[in-house]
Amino acid sequence: MKHKYSIIIIHPDHDKAPRQIQFSVKAKKMIVTSSAALGIFFTGLFAYDIYQAHYINVYQQKIAYVDKLEDQLQAKDLEIARLNEKTSEINQNLLTISSLESKIAGILKIQQKSTTEVSRGSYSVQSYSEPESLDQASNLLNSHVETLQEYYDASVEYKDKLNRTPNILPVNGPISSPFGYRRNPFGGWSSEFHSGIDIACDYGTPVQAVAAGTVTYAGYDGYWGRRVQIDHGYGVVTFYAHNSKLTVKVGDTVQKGEIVAYSGNSGRSTGSHLHYQAYVDGELVDPTVFTTYTEAQ
Template sequence: MRGKSYTFFIASTPGKLRKVVVPAYLIHGVVMLALIGAISVTAAVASYSRMLWKVGNYNAVRHELETRTQQYRQLQATVNDTNQRLDSLQSLATEVAMTYGVLRYHPAAFDQVDNPGDSQDAFDRSIEQYTFLKRNAALIAGYSGGMHLLSPLKFADSSYTPSIWPVMGHITDSFGERLDPFSGEGAFHTGVDVASDYGAPVHATADGVVTIAETHAGYGRLVVIDHGFGITTWYAHLSAFSAVVGARIKRGEVVGYTGISGRSTGPHVHYEVRVNNAPVNPWRYMKSSAAGD
């Protein structure tokens, strides 16, 4: 039995016909292939469209995340800047009081209590008293009876009061508001920048004890000296250290060397004076050169 077939007549030239016989299974196969191809193309287009939608959605989410992250960083910088300025303003009263001799010594910190605690409490209290005396012995103006004021001249002339330039050079950036040299945005500068030759010696501006001599983010190689009564001086962007933590430093001694470590655009020393950890304007403490006392 012959299978079912289809006959097609094709006109080639005028007056002539060509007879083509095509088996039915071949026609059915072509139709099925065309249908499968159409379904495949439709599925591929749908999948590609869905992928494009996902990519677009992902890019939008990523862009929003980057925007939020940038806004958060800007807000955090603004908050830090505001807090720093607030601390500086809050320290102004303390600085004025210290400048004019309104420094009080409270002997109650060393008074004996009527009912002392156990031996461990007594030992801890003795350590605290020793630490206080060790850091502030040269500035304590108290006597056994009551409180006393430290005279303004005596405090201003004290070797524990910053009074010289940390390095010979010229000031390239002052204390207060400025444009950040890296971001170009407004920022609060917590010290003064003194430009000098690379490797120039950096001097302690007053007697004290070195509490930090290590690398800090932004500051680079940093030395911090504690002068007692809440006064500290900071020396940043050093190329090398000349002091170690715990060392007693005299005014004019070399604590490091000028460099470009940290966020720096050239050889200089970022110099800060802090009162109770709040930055104050160092310019008023820079009375003479590092060579003089």
């Protein structure tokens, strides 16, 4: 059988003879097959390296994403803890507000019908239940704000009414003649109705307004002499008679304790004193009903 060979001629330097490498066809096939196998191997190895690099990159991105999620979860946990603490604080504040509302309602004599509705009347305590969510707490807080605004308006009105209530006497001194029927001070045994109280005081004693109001009369008439009349609002009117001098005029606004006159003996009078008189809704009343009278020491 005739064998076939392949010859490779290698030409070295010019001064050397060519070299021949002879190998059989079978060897040639083995070389080609081995070369192809090595090529496939290295190609696969290169592809694996590329895949592994890509996988590592993707894995690192996922790790970074997971780390980011963990940071976000930790931040959320801290936020939840802060919100829980804030919710507890809000609940405590709501409880305090509810307690204050009850106390204010008691002072102002306001009945608490609901968190937003108030009315004049007897005092009752409003029940309080802890909110179950921030939204409920927010709604409840808004309701309390509305209630407190109503209480504030009521307290402003109450303060104004108190400031306009004649709960002090215009001068210090003993009551020489009380309100009601009395013996005629000008002699005889007849009796007359005394429409106010007479307070004994020295001539020229400062006479103060018993409450804030507006002067509706300041002048002289034959019976009362020099007289000042003040409208305090809420149906209350007071006047001060037999003065020696007036310090206000009609239309003036006066405050409680402000000097409006000086006592004297003008008009129909038997001596230096102040006649103090009061009306409620147009009806004469005993001026001492507004205050507990104690004789000045």
